[in-house]
C-alpha cells in the first residue's frame with residue numbers, strides 16, 4: 345500500500361467514525377470513573393497504639409491500643425525490668441508504611 | 446469513494462457542532478449534576494454511617510434503641526441562635542451565655558438517654574453527636590442547593606456547587622474520620638496543645654480553676670509556671686480564657702508572660718507537625734475565650750506569645766498522628782527558650798495548652 349492511499353483512507357469517512365468512537369469512549373470512561381469514585385468510601389479506623397513509660401527506669405513500651413486507655417492514665421501493667429506500674433504517655437496512629445501506589 | 450460522501454458526512458460533521466451550539470450548556474449541566482449526585486450519595490453514606498455508629502455507641506452505653514433514635518434526631522437538629530450584633534457592646538458575654546446553655550443542654554440530653562454515664566464518657570458522646578451533626582448539616586445544605594438548582598434549571602447554581610464539591614468532600618471525610626476517635630475516646634490532633642500542657646505538668650497537682658479547666662503549678666529555672674489545660678480525658682476544650690483571667694487576677698503584677706500552644710491548620714504542602722512561633726492569642730472557636738485573654742493581656746500589658754503545631758482539618762479531628770506526638774518535645778524546648786528570653790527569675794509565666802482534651806488526662 346502506498347502511504348498516500350493510506351492517508352486518503354484515514355482522511356475520508358472512516359476518520360469521522362474514528363472521531364465519533366473516540367468521543368463515545370471518552371464519555372463512557374468518564375461515567376465509569378465517576379461511578380467508581382462514588383462507591384469508594386474508606387471507613388476503616390486507623391490502627392491506634394499506646395506508648396507506656398516506666399516512671400522509675402524510663403523503659404518505653406509500645407503496644408496496641410486497648411479500650412479505656414487514655415494519656416496520663418496509670419496502667420495496671422508492670423515494668424518488665426523493675427516491676428513499677430507503667431503510665432500512658434502517648435496514644436497515636438501507627439505511622440503509615442510507604443505504599444507502592 | 447467520492448461524491449456520495451457529501452450529504453451523510455456533512456450531517457454527521459455538523460450535527461455535533463449544532464448540538465453543542467444549542468444544547469452545550471444543558472449537556473454541561475447534566476454532566477455536573479451527574480457528578481454532584483455521586484458525591485451526594487457518598488455524603489449520604491457517610492452520615493448514615495456516623496448515625497449508626499452514634500446509635501450503637503449510645504445503646505452499648507445502656508440507652509434503649511428507640512429512645513436513642515429519638516434523642517439523636519433531636520440533638521442533630523438542635524440549633525443555636527447567636528445574639529444580635531447590631532449593638533455590639535457586651536456581645537461577648539451574651540455569646541458565651543448562649544453557648545453555655547447549648548453545651549449544658551446537649552450534655553443533659555446525653556445523660557437523659559444514658560443516666561449512669563460518667564462525665565468523660567458523656568463528653569465524648571456529646572462530641573460524637575457533634576461530628577455526626579456536622580455531617581448531617583453538610584449533606585442537608587448541599588442537597589438543598591442541588592435540588593434548588595435542579596428545580597429552577599439554574600446552571601450557575603449547579604456549576605458553583607460542582608466547583609466547591611471537592612473541598613466540601615475533604616471536610617466531610619475529616620468529620621467521618623473523627624467518628625472513630627470520638628467513639629473510642631482517643632486523643633485527636635487538636636489535643637496537641639493539651640498534650641504539651643500535660644507533659645509540662647508532669648504529675649504535679651492540678652486544681653479546677655474554671656469550668657472544665659485545670660491549672661497546675663510548676664517551677665522552671667526560678668520562674669513560677671502556671672499551666673492551664675482543659676479537664677480530660679472527656680472531650681472538651683474548657684474555658685482557658687476564663688482560667689487565664691482568674692490567674693492574672695490572683696497573681697497580680699507577677700505574671701510577666703503568657704505562652705499559648707495550639708494546633709493550627711496547615712497549608713497544603715506544609716508538613717504535618719511543623720512548628721511556628723508568633724505573637725497573639727492562638728486559640729480557635731467562636732472568639733469568647735480569645736477575647737478574654739486578649740483583654741487581660743492588654744490591660745496588664747503582658748506579652749502574649751504563641752506556638753502553633755500545623756495539621757490539616759482531618760488530622761485535627763481524627764486520632765493523633767505520630768508526627769504530632771513526636772513534636773511535643775520540640776514545642777516544650779521552644780516554650781523554655783521563650784521563657785528564658787522574656788522573663789527573669791521569680792517572675793510568673795502562664796502556659797495555656799489549648800485544644801480538645803479527649804483522651805488526655807491531667
Ligand SMILES: [Zn+2]
Pocket residue numbers: 398399400401402403423424425426427428
Ligand atoms: Zn521500670
